[in-house]
Amino acid sequence: MLIPAIENAVKALPLFTALQKPIFNAGYTHDSFSVKDEIPDGPFSLCEVSRPTDLLAITSVSLSKRPVYIDDLASVNFYGEFQESFKGNGTIELTVNCGSHCEEYGYPKDTPGANTSFTFCDMSEIEQPLQGRKATCPPEKGPTIITSLVYVLPMFLRAPLIDKGYYNFTFDAKTDEGERIYCLQTEVCLRWEDEKKNQLYPPSSWRDFVKSCSESDGIIES
Incomplete structure (x- = not known):
């Protein structure tokens, strides 16, 4: 079963190429499904499919802005x-679904979401200072810093998604030959910084549910 509203939103993601393709970030909840290991300093965790043989061994992830809100x-x-x-x-294959909150929304557990693909080099500014290489892709073996822009799409909070708050985002990066570069995921509760916008949604739906996004487990903090 595919959630139509999520499918439509994911299909629209490539429209934002000027923003280096959006990555959605927010608070990490420890009850997220398919979580293997949480990565220090950020809201991401390794996927269950992640292995020590993945091409990129990630040591930490940092965000330039906290908290991160819609838009x-x-x-x-x-x-x-x-x-x-x-x-x-x-x-990079991006998959969006209802994560560990599917049953709260009336969907079966592990309900499939929607996915789309981006070019790894297009969304990744890679620096390898020890090798004297800056903003070059594909990368070479060795230490690296990868920078990508983060933009939280407002469309995920527009009708008909008025009864949803939490989303699970999975980013599965592979080479052209199919070898895994990395796989990361984060489960987030999307909301606006302006509480007046949160109150625009009908009562007893998303507006009430988003109240459960506290500063410790939602997009307010990570």
């Missing part, structure tokens, strides 16, 4: 080391 623009920095070099531009 915010910030940057995310990945720190780590490429264990091997690779050729080609690679891809």
Whole structure:
């Protein structure tokens, strides 16, 4: 079963190429499904499919802005080391679904979401200072800093998504040959910084549900 509203929103993501493709960030909840290991300093965790053999060994993730709200623009920095070099531009598959909150929304557990693909090199500004390389992709073996812009799309909070608050975002990056670069996920509760906008949604639906997004487990803090 595919959630139509999420499917339509995901299909619209490539329209934002000027923003280096959006990545959605917010607070991490420890009851997120398919969580393996939480990564220090940021709201991301490794996926269950992640392995020590993944090409990028991530040590930490930092956000330039906290908290992050709907319609915010910030940057995310990945720190780590490429264990091997690779050729080609690679891809990132973004999957959006209801995560560990599917049953709260009236959907079966593990309900499939929607997905779309981006080019890894297009959304990743890669610096490898020890190798004297800046903003180059594909990368070489060695330490690296990857910077991407963070933009939380307002469309995820527009009708008909008035009865939803939490979303699970999974970013699965692979080479052109299908070798995994990394796989990260985060489960977030989307809301506006301006509480007046949160109050525009009908009572007993998303507006009431989003009240459960406290400063410790929602998009307010990570």
